[in-house]
Amino acid sequence: MKTKKVAFIGVSIALAMVLSYLESQIPIFAANNGFKVGFPNLVMMVVLYKIGWKETVLVSILRIFLMFFCGFTRDITGLVLSLAGAVLSLLGIILLKRTNLFSCIAVSVVGGVLHNIGQIIAVCIWYQTAGLALELPLLLISGTIAGAIIGYVSGILVKKLDKLKF
Amino acid sequence: MKIRDIILIGVVLAIAVSSFVLVELFKQDGSYVIVTLGEGENRHEIARYSLSKDGEYSLNGGTNVLKIEGGKAWMIEANCPQNDPQSCTKHSKISRVNESIACLPNNLVVTVYGDDMGENNPDIVLG
Structure with a gap:
């Protein structure tokens, strides 16, 4: 059983890396101010619902560092911003899921919004420019939409993976 | 649900x-932009341009090119990969107070200021 879990986590990290690379190559969201759907979050949601919160943190943080060490993250600033978004959003989705009150769409929406809030806080501190917080309202709206999409798809995936037990 | x-x-x-x-x-509506450069405490102003004067300005030794036209400012060139979805050249035009464009790889931020911005125009605040 343990081997299966290790293998699943490994595949999850690899998939998250591929999705994050793919997303960076799609310029459809070109005319915007940093809006992203956040494909890798699909993996985090599935891992959270199939295995548990510790593994989700592991996959998320390892994905970010591996992308950085493989040279896909632009620079140290990119790494800091990724981490800031991931930490706040992980905290949100893990706590909200534990309440068992909400479906994965709501959990994912909160995750998406918190991700953008975390990044904007980090950007304002990193660049010592509070005015950058003006980007936030638009990012809150896009985060809600992105979170809903990710939440909806991850709900389908979790259902399809019903037979997979750890 | x-x-x-x-x-x-x-x-x-x-x-x-x-x-x-x-x-x-x-x-x-703002009246000028200030370009700052550097990380954290080392951030300092490197240029300031009026929004009422059209022009193209090379910033930071040519890493970025800022264009000002019709009271709006936007980045037309940057030395990051052009398909980068987060590139500052993809940012919408800025013209109103506190709106900013950040070029993350070069640690460069362009921010719009109004006539009565205290911190940068101390004389006006005292008056």
Whole structure:
């Protein structure tokens, strides 16, 4: 059983890396101010619902560092911003899921919004420019939409993976 | 989806939309932009341009090119990969106070200021 879990986590990290690379190559969201759907979050949601919160943190943080060490993250600033978004959003989705009150769409929406809030806080501190917080309202709206999409798809995936037990 | 999901998503969306409307309502037209460079405490002003004068300006030794036309400023060139979805050249035009364009790889930020911005125009504040 343990081997299966290790293998699943490994595949999850690899998939998250591929999705994050793919997303960076799609310029459809070109005319915007940093809006992203956040494909890798699909993996985090599935891992959270199939295995548990510790593994989700592991996959998320390892994905970010591996992308950085493989040279896909632009620079140290990119790494800091990724981490800031991931930490706040992980905290949100893990706590909200534990309440068992909400479906994965709501959990994912909160995750998406918190991700953008975390990044904007980090950007304002990193660049010592509070005015950058003006980007936030638009990012809150896009985060809600992105979170809903990710939440909806991850709900389908979790259902399809019903037979997979750890 | 249960009813409380819809309520939670609705609340989040309501906060997002109302903050967007509020911020848009209180934005004022700016009169000049300040370009700053550097990380954290080392951030310093490297240039300032009036929004009422059209022109193209090479910044930071040519890493970025800022264009000002019709009271709006935007980045037309940057030395990051052009398909980078987060590139500062993809940012919308800025013209109102506190709106900013950040070029993350070069640690460069362009921010719009108004005539009565205290910190940068101390004389006016004292007056």
